[in-house]
Amino acid sequence: MTKMKVLTGLFSSLALAGCAASLPVSTNQFEHDGVKYGFEVKDRSTLKLVNQAPLKFAEDTSTTDQVLLSAGLPTLKQVPLGRLSSNEVDNSTRKEGFDNAHTAASLAMDVSSGVTSAATAGALGAVNFLMAPTDNDPRTLNSAYCFVPRTDYPDQKAAYKKCLGDIKADIQAATQTTSTRIGSDGTQWLMDDARCKLGPKQCFTVAVNTANAVAASGFAPANKGGFAAYIFRVSIGFYRGKNAAQGAEADLSKALETSRGTKTTTYRLYDRVNEKVLGVY
Secondary structure, three states, X not given: OOOOEEOOOOOOOOOOOXXXXXXXXXXXXXXXOOEEEEEEEOOOOHHHHHOOOOOOEOOOXXXXXXXXXXXXXXXXXXXXXXXXXXXXXXXXXXXXXXXXXXXXXXXXXXXXXXXXXXXXXXXXXXXXXXXXXXXXXXXXXXXXXXXXXXXXXXXXXXXXXXXXXXXXXXXXXXXXXXXXXXXXXXXEEEEEOHHHHHOOXXXXXXXXXXXXXXXXXXXXXXXXXXXXXXXXEEEEEEEEOOOOOOOHHHHHHHHHHHHXXXXXXXXXXXXXXXXXXXXXX
């Protein structure tokens, strides 16, 4: 396999690492049944740059790495956890990424074990990696990613509602809950883990933030169909009961692996107990 040296992308994440909180409604906003929807289209984001063509992964690429790469984020092998800054990266360009790679050779990353498409590698752009320790590494946050077929949902707002509906259904199945509450300001769906009733170990509420997504147009990865897609990054947070175990993210990740209904929706969750990034691809 020909090895390629490229600089992978990253983008700022609005997900919540430890607790859920409401955030302002984004540029494209609308309301339906008491829920406030909002997303911001980022034409220069790495989420868009990395998916300008269908991503093709090597066979040995791990699930977590596929989630990270398709999100425009470097793998942990490429950049260790805690060595990545999320500042000013939703407005990057390919040229800026490669300019940075020339001045900071240590940031040029070998992705031959992850991406096999030269065209895709050329689309991987990024700026402002911070190799010094940082406490805002976006990979320590929780997000869902939707790839919604543009041919089925030509209207981006309708595609976003489809995205959120899929996430809601996935989390309801994973937590075995049949009810969903709307946050007091209308910008969150709140879902309790019904399995908590079966024992004391898991007691948490998942919060899906409906009003602060990042959106782009591009293509789904090849192994997800390679179709023209509306792409959304949706932040997810957690409320925990006072005596709850801290492994909510790890538990939800495991449950999502078997309960997901839509395979074109992926999840990136951070296991705070073991300090590990988890991917459901």
